[in-house]
Amino acid sequence: MSTERTMRVIGQDVLGGPEVLKVETVERPEPRPNEVLVRVRAAGVNPTDWKHRASGGFLGKPPFTLGWDLSGTVEKVGIGVAAFAPGDDVFGMLPYPHGHGSHAEYVVAPVRALWHKPASIDHVQAAALPLVSLTALQALGEVADLRAGQRVLIHAAAGGVGHVAVQIAKERGAHVIGTASAAKHDFLRDLGAEEVIDYRETDFTEAVKDVDVVLDTIGGSTSTGSLRVLRPGGVVVSILPVGSRKFFEEAEALGVRATIAGTFPLADAAEAHRLGDTGRTTGKLVLTVD
Known part of the structure; x- marks a missing residue:
């Protein structure tokens, strides 16, 4: 001592x-x-x-x-x-x-x-585990109730919350899609992501459809765009403010749900x-x- x-x-x-x-x-x-x-x-x-x-x-x-x-x-x-x-x-x-x-x-x-x-x-x-792990687990488990066989899109999937969320989603038996720059795609595949999208080159709203759960770690226009890739009854869980009431109004109109939730x-x-x-x-x- x-x-x-x-x-x-x-x-x-x-x-x-x-x-x-x-x-x-x-x-x-x-x-x-x-x-x-x-x-x-x-x-x-x-x-x-x-x-x-x-x-x-x-x-x-x-x-x-x-x-x-x-x-x-x-x-x-x-x-x-x-x-x-x-x-x-x-x-x-x-x-x-x-x-x-x-x-x-x-x-x-x-x-x-x-x-x-x-x-x-x-x-x-x-x-490195506590805050990001609790955030990812609460978002995917408690809020979204992610289940085996469902399709989940994780934005900024190589980031702090995102890379843990990929592993949690994979452990739950989900089909994992992640957005990240091209240099991080191999990292995400190693973690278990089945599909990876280079957000700099590809509009995810055109590349992804019929998703059950979106984990949004970016906010803003990403939140609104995420509503359009969901299946009816799907859910966007955002860990950041989404910007305006219009987001929730659009979610209701589309028949989907929206939730705010190196050394x-x-x-x-x-x-x-x-x-x-x-x-x-x-x-x-x-x-x-x-």
Whole structure:
């Protein structure tokens, strides 16, 4: 157990681009009852991180430390904690949105936010899973009720949520169609996608028909276009705002449903945000903490 009383975090005092992020030294927190102090080994970087960095979002004005996904080792447990002990490897997602703070050397988490890390995956892999996996599972499972034999179209299928959604859909026995740039098609086929569409060269509304479920991770015109590729009774599940009431009116008229539902060292968090800002990543971005 470390005797250090301070820790490094990635903080910001103002809203803005990746350049506002900086390494700071702050006092190390202590776990309260039913909380766990985790020595962070890796932390996921998600679109919600760079959006909050730029706009404040649910968090308002800085200062704050971002990060919700994490994987690490239990350093200390609070009173009443029986599920974990110091030395246990754990992973999870801090309560969203106000439980942020995993982009740091240590973080306090409620017991309910953590699970024992399987030995079959490392900390980087574990830190990449929670937010995107929960998003994809809730969208395809709880909302869309995706079933074996159904056809599912996943937009931005090589992205953070998308590449996990491909695997979940495949595991459920669905026929998976994904949109992505041509360079990512082999990656998607390796994950199990039966069909891949280069969105830069092909209009998906002309290439795809009779889809049961669309997972929209892009929003805007992609949401509206997705309505036109569905079978009667099909559903578009969007994880982003779709823009206007017209979207829902068109869904009703068509007889379909619409629902809203790389690794970097900790000190290089700004570089991870710069890459995330491009919107062209493959898979997840993760911060590693030595």
